[in-house]
Amino acid sequence: MLAALVLTGYxxxxxxxxxxxxxxxxxPHIQSTSSTTLTSALGELRAKGGLQIGWRxxxxxxxxxxxxxxxxxxxxxxxxxxHIRIDVPGNRVQYVxxxxxxxxxxxxxxxxxxxxxxxxxxxxxxxEVQSDPAKFRVFIDNDWAEHLIPSGxxxxxxxALVRASVIETGSSRPALxxxxxxxxxxxxxxxxxxxxxxxxxxxxxxVEFSDESTASDAPPR
Numbered sequence: 001m002l003a004a005l006v007l008t009g010y011x012x013x014x015x016x017x018x019x020x021x022x023x024x025x026x027x028p029h030i031q032s033t034s035s036t037t038l039t040s041a042l043g044e045l046r047a048k049g050g051l052q053i054g055w056r057x058x059x060x061x062x063x064x065x066x067x068x069x070x071x072x073x074x075x076x077x078x079x080x081x082x083h084i085r086i087d088v089p090g091n092r093v094q095y096v097x098x099x100x101x102x103x104x105x106x107x108x109x110x111x112x113x114x115x116x117x118x119x120x121x122x123x124x125x126x127x128e129v130q131s132d133p134a135k136f137r138v139f140i141d142n143d144w145a146e147h148l149i150p151s152g153x154x155x156x157x158x159x160a161l162v163r164a165s166v167i168e169t170g171s172s173r174p175a176l177x178x179x180x181x182x183x184x185x186x187x188x189x190x191x192x193x194x195x196x197x198x199x200x201x202x203x204x205x206x207v208e209f210s211d212e213s214t215a216s217d218a219p220p221r
Contacts, residue, residue, distance in 0.1 A: 027110075030107045030110060031107040033199065034199070038103060038105050038194060039102075041190075041191075041194045045099050046100075049096050050123065051099075052094065052096050053095040053097060054094075054095055055093065055095075056095065057092055058093055059087070060087075060091060060165045062086050062088070063084065063085045063158070064158040064161070065083050082140060082141070083140070084158050085139040085141075086136055088129070088136055089130065091127070091129050092127075094126040095120045095122060095123065095176075095182075096120065097117050097118060097119075097183050097187055100118075101210070103115060103116065104116045111201060111204055112203070112206070114205075117183075117187050119176070119210070120176065120180060122167050122171050124167055127166055129162050129166060180209065184207045187205075191205045191207070192204075
């Protein structure tokens with residue numbers, strides 16, 4: 001791509017040839033228009049919960065303890081306890097880069113932009129929990145052998161915790177490590193496409209997360 005830089009007393013004027021012809025403007029103007037374009041695109045993403053990164057299958061487990069007691073002569077006497085563990089495979093979570101806090105964009109030159117985005121998260125509105133009871137594995141530890149039989153309510157109480165457990169597992173550091181790499185690539189493609197559609201050319205987009213230090217923030221050596 002042919003590029004020309006013209007230095008003036010008022011700043012830097014930039015011109016480049018895109019597929020649609022010559023486009024020119026000062027760096028502050030490029031910064032302003034790119035910010036406006038990105039803000040408009042983010043408004044459309046807000047209704048979708050953010051920029052969708054992808055889905056992951058999450059296997060999780062929940063555990064519930066119940067102790068049975070009897071009151072006698074002013075004392076509470078324990079009769080025994082039940083520990084229930086349910087392994088639940090095949091749940092799915094969707095990862096997104098949220099729109100809020102908002103994204104920021106900085107124009108380095110006519111074709112290079114640095115975009116700062118929030119880290120990816122689990123979209124809590126779109127969590128698919130295993131619904132086939134045949135795939136559940138239930139383990140019951142009873143310290144009173146068969147004297148203290150777990151009720152259906154005990155198992156139901158454990159199942160009610162599955163969704164929260166799936167979100168917690170999907171939000172763990174190991175689960176998010178791979179997602180961050182993918183999020184960087186997807187966000188770069190999204191922003192690059194938005195800028196190209198609005199301004200033409202073939203913009204280069206560098207993505208950084210708001211919770212990390214990058215070379216752009218580091219002091220000069």
